[in-house]
Amino acid sequence: GNSVTQMEGPVTLSEEAFLTINCTYTATGYPSLFWYVQYPGEGLQLLLKATKADDKGSNKGFEATYRKETTSFHLEKGSVQVSDSAVYFCALDTGGFKTIFGAGTRLFVKA
């Protein structure tokens, strides 16, 4: 079945450090891939998405590239800020009504 695996957290970084959060997936067909972010006390909100192989999603300095050959969609940011502290969820959608979410990775950024 379809599934998403992302690196366990928490990830703790200093401000201005480089961020990578790994995400790999298993899916039939050609899924759309997403990163959602959850700030403390809030619901999830879409951070970026990619709908086909080799697409790069980007938003707020975050990027992720849809790699079909490695079934991956790793999240990166060149210089994190304290305000990026949140939980990040990788997710996939195969075109039905359901979205499959990873377990989430908590990021702490220290000033």
Place this chain on the structure above:
Amino acid sequence: NAGVTQTPKFQVLKTGQSMTLQCAQDMNHNSMYWYRQDPGMGLRLIYYSASEGTTDKGEVPNGYNVSRLNKREFSLRLESAAPSQTSVYFCAARLAGGPEQFFGPGTRLTVL
């Protein structure tokens, strides 16, 4: 334009009590969802409604019932709460054909 709203924000129940979690969306989206979020387990789908008048079970439906009252509202009912239902509950909505889900702020439920 409030997006997706949920009530209440917090609730404490005793084992065996019942309650209904309310969700409403003002985006005219067709599909609505109920998830629970537990530490280390991400989001698990409880029930969803692909369109007004239809509901289907998700991954963890036991102990819950839902009602799609109209296009705007989708409620989740716990008939006899158990401590295992202590969780944060999120409602979400999605436009037909669109992959993105829009989430409400969540309800934090504790069952003693």
